[in-house]
Amino acid sequence: MLLNVVAVAVTVLYPLAIWLGHGRFEPRWLAGLLLLAALARLPALRISRGARWSVAGALVLVACAVWSNGLLPLKLYPVLVSAAMLGVFGASLLTPVSAIERMARLSGQDFPAVAGAYMRTVTQVWCVFFVCNGAIALGTALWASDAAWSLYTGVISYVLMGLLFGGEYLVRLRFKRLHHV
Known part of the structure; x- marks a missing residue:
């Protein structure tokens, strides 16, 4: 722990x-x-x-x-993190249970099929996020100043993740209300 x-x-x-x-x-x-x-x-x-x-x-x-x-290998670590997360989430799309559904099932709940489809879509959205985040992190590592790289990888990317979490939470509340989940 x-x-x-x-x-x-x-x-x-x-x-x-x-x-x-x-x-x-x-x-x-x-x-x-x-x-x-x-x-x-x-x-x-x-x-x-x-x-x-x-x-x-x-x-x-x-x-x-x-x-x-050199500093460049050290600046590539956030790219590696995004690639690793993309690998985990993306690989789960090749299985019957997506990464988001696996995390949701840790609570011990059972979900209807419509919820599984929703969680698969959320997993796909996170995959798109990891691709974009990794690409921007790579671009800032290669072509931006050290300050811009640090600002993006240390602040902006976390704000974007928080916005995605928050937005998905709001969509999930609506989804639950519409589907009585």
Whole structure:
């Protein structure tokens, strides 16, 4: 549990830490933050193939940052996170139960078929979000200033996620009312 909190905290604060640390520390030392994020995800390796790819990708980025002493590999971590989430959510669309439905079923509820179709659509919306978010994160990493990259990956992308969560919640309330779920 504590490692999950550390993993989330490091991931959320990562863009700000990279931006603040750039110019004060060499990128090879800042790679320690990414290594910490990867190590905090180790317990999830037993239960999630997505976590395995995410940790492996993070370790490759750490190695590239240490070897090149460049900032770009470190700025690619949010792209990796979006790609990993896209992989998990997208792969679930190839199964009978989508990622959103799997999460909803953790509450122990049973859902009618119409709710399953709705949750599959929500999973598809999240896939589109991860594609767009990853593309913008990549674009800012490659072509924008470090401040613009940090602002997008550390603030704007989380605001957009919050708006998507909030918007989906409102749509879900209406869906439940219309379908008596």
